[in-house]
Amino acid sequence: MSWTIHVPSDTTARALGSDRLVSGIQVLAREAGVELHVRRNGTRGLYWLEPLIEVDTPNGRYGFGPVNDSDLDSLFASEFWKGEVDHPLALGLVEELPYLKRQQRLTFARLGRIDPLSLDDYRAHAGFRGLEKALTLAPQAIVDAVKESGLRGRGGAAFPTGIKWQTVLGASADQKYIVCNADEGDSGTFADRLVMECDPYMLIEGMTIAGLAVGATQGYIYLRSEYPQAFRTLNSAIERACEAGLLGANILGSGSDFHLEVRLGAGAYICGEETALLESLEGKRGMVRAKPPLPALVGLFGRPTVVNNVLSLAAVPFILDQGAAAYAEYGMGRSRGTLPFQLAGNVKQGGLVELAFGPSLRELMFEFGGGTRNGRALRAVQVGGPLGAYLPESQWDTALDYEAFAKVGAVLGHGGVVMFDDTVDMGEQARFSMEFCVAESCGKCTPCRIGSTRGVEVIDRIRAGEQVEANLELLSDLCDTMLNGSLCAMGGMTPFPVQSAMKHFGEDFVKNASAAELEA
Numbered sequence: 001m002s003w004t005i006h007v008p009s010d011t012t013a014r015a016l017g018s019d020r021l022v023s024g025i026q027v028l029a030r031e032a033g034v035e036l037h038v039r040r041n042g043t044r045g046l047y048w049l050e051p052l053i054e055v056d057t058p059n060g061r062y063g064f065g066p067v068n069d070s071d072l073d074s075l076f077a078s079e080f081w082k083g084e085v086d087h088p089l090a091l092g093l094v095e096e097l098p099y100l101k102r103q104q105r106l107t108f109a110r111l112g113r114i115d116p117l118s119l120d121d122y123r124a125h126a127g128f129r130g131l132e133k134a135l136t137l138a139p140q141a142i143v144d145a146v147k148e149s150g151l152r153g154r155g156g157a158a159f160p161t162g163i164k165w166q167t168v169l170g171a172s173a174d175q176k177y178i179v180c181n182a183d184e185g186d187s188g189t190f191a192d193r194l195v196m197e198c199d200p201y202m203l204i205e206g207m208t209i210a211g212l213a214v215g216a217t218q219g220y221i222y223l224r225s226e227y228p229q230a231f232r233t234l235n236s237a238i239e240r241a242c243e244a245g246l247l248g249a250n251i252l253g254s255g256s257d258f259h260l261e262v263r264l265g266a267g268a269y270i271c272g273e274e275t276a277l278l279e280s281l282e283g284k285r286g287m288v289r290a291k292p293p294l295p296a297l298v299g300l301f302g303r304p305t306v307v308n309n310v311l312s313l314a315a316v317p318f319i320l321d322q323g324a325a326a327y328a329e330y331g332m333g334r335s336r337g338t339l340p341f342q343l344a345g346n347v348k349q350g351g352l353v354e355l356a357f358g359p360s361l362r363e364l365m366f367e368f369g370g371g372t373r374n375g376r377a378l379r380a381v382q383v384g385g386p387l388g389a390y391l392p393e394s395q396w397d398t399a400l401d402y403e404a405f406a407k408v409g410a411v412l413g414h415g416g417v418v419m420f421d422d423t424v425d426m427g428e429q430a431r432f433s434m435e436f437c438v439a440e441s442c443g444k445c446t447p448c449r450i451g452s453t454r455g456v457e458v459i460d461r462i463r464a465g466e467q468v469e470a471n472l473e474l475l476s477d478l479c480d481t482m483l484n485g486s487l488c489a490m491g492g493m494t495p496f497p498v499q500s501a502m503k504h505f506g507e508d509f510v511k512n513a514s515a516a517e518l519e520a
């Protein structure tokens with residue numbers, strides 16, 4: 001009899017106990033006289049919602065872990081390891097939990113199941129079928145497919161991807177570009193990283209299709225420098241794809257070219273904003289450009305440029321391969337397809353959950369996330385990154401849908417969900433939002449540059465109990481000015497977390513106000 005263990009080789013997997021699980025199984029296998037093969041599969045990345053390692057046995061495939069140290073200690077101390085149970089794998093088996101089954105993985109279908117750098121694995125799991133299809137189509141037909149799919153930008157603004165591509169296709173220029181925004185700076189988000197580390201060919205394929213669609217022959221991935229593994233993986237994947245004729249000159253003998261390079265950012269949140277990103281790519285300081293002109297018409301080096309988030313581009317191979325209707329079948333209203341939600345903060349089962357738009361935020365946090373890690377009551381949730389609103393319990397039944405979120409003054413953004421228990425001080429969180437804007441503002445416009453600095457001071461005065469009513473009014477006016485007067489969403493959206501904290505958790509701001517003031 002022989003078993004095969006599939007185990008990721010990255011450091012996160014090791015931190016989660018993969019090596020210890022493997023050695024435990026090796027002991028078992030020796031005792032049972034089983035021949036053991038260990039297959040290391042690169043990065044899996046999705047550990048919290050997936051088994052950490054998998055074991056193929058003649059009785060089927062079993063998943064184990066992840067396990068924290070205390071789980072491991074009890075596991076190793078248990079009868080299981082003494083060979084006193086009937087089925088040696090029974091105790092370690094991670095049941096296929098209902099929330100795992102209910103995911104709708106379109107973009108993340110392959111992640112964790114393939115060796116990220118194996119072209120054979122990628123092809124064996126529907127890889128490059130979208131590209132092959134795109135090579136048979138006219139550019140307008142590719143753009144039409146993306147339009148019909150209903151795909152909207154996953155970087156935050158939810159702008160229809162097909163319409164952006166149409167603008168670039170319609171522009172005439174000696175050179176056009178595809179730029180992938182992989183700056184992923186939102187708090188609690190890691191979906192882009194998982195794509196790049198675990199399924200890099202999907203992004204390469206999506207960008208190549210974008211190039212064919214709009215007539216761009218050069219692409220850049222603007223990657224945050226905090227992702228060194230993604231940098232290595234992407235570069236190796238690009239090299240291998242070029243060697244295999246899937247990228248570079250004369251793709252698959254079609255006569256079409258698409259060249260791709262990775263460029264590293266330098267840790268500025270504002271460089272995720274598309275125009276600041278383009279400045280940075282051009283080698284300049286990351287300052288926001290005024291729009292118009294749109295990057296689609298005057299983008300990188302002044303040429304028409306598609307700027308899309310990793311997830312937007314990663315959704316494209318599925319759309320081309322399975323058809324626009326297959327993608328549009330998922331979702332609700334104008335939010336079509338799926339969004340990989342990322343659960344972070346005080347959550348029991350943090351990780352990535354890919355779901356069609358539509359279920360409620362409550363379902364996501366409790367049915368998939370399992371509530372808080374420490375069992376404390378959940379109090380506030382920030383969705384959509386550091387510029388997203390805080391949602392109180394009264395809003396947790398809101399559907400995960402761009403329009404439903406907009407209706408309650410919130411955003412879905414890049415799908416990051418950060419959960420806070422009842423020990424959170426929302427006055428402190430509001431201060432942090434302003435402080436974040438002070439640190440990350442590009443400084444080009446006054447409402448954001450000066451407004452955020454003054455915002456911190458005003459919140460400090462409120463929290464110190466100084467003229468609380470007057471300062472709350474001042475803070476409200478200041479938010480209004482930032483919201484309406486800022487050049488980009490950095491200053492324009494910082495009021496979202498501040499105002500939502502004031503509106504729904506006002507008690508946290510006035511803790512130090514005098515009784516007389518509160519009565520007044």
Ligand SMILES: Cc1cc2nc3c(=O)[nH]c(=O)nc-3n(C[C@H](O)[C@H](O)[C@H](O)COP(=O)(O)O)c2cc1C
Nearest residue numbers: 153154155181183184185272273274308309312489
């Ligand atoms: C301050 C700020 C930071 C941003 N950071 C990111 C980011 O890290 N990644 C991203 O894809 N979009 C980010 N965006 C949105 C981009 O400006 C742009 O809308 C997006 O890259 C377009 O791609 P999409 O249509 O595929 O979403 C940011 C916007 C702002 C205002």
Ligand code: SF4
Nearest residue numbers: 442444445448488491
């Ligand atoms: S809002 Fe802030 S980040 Fe945006 S352009 Fe103005 S100063 Fe720069």
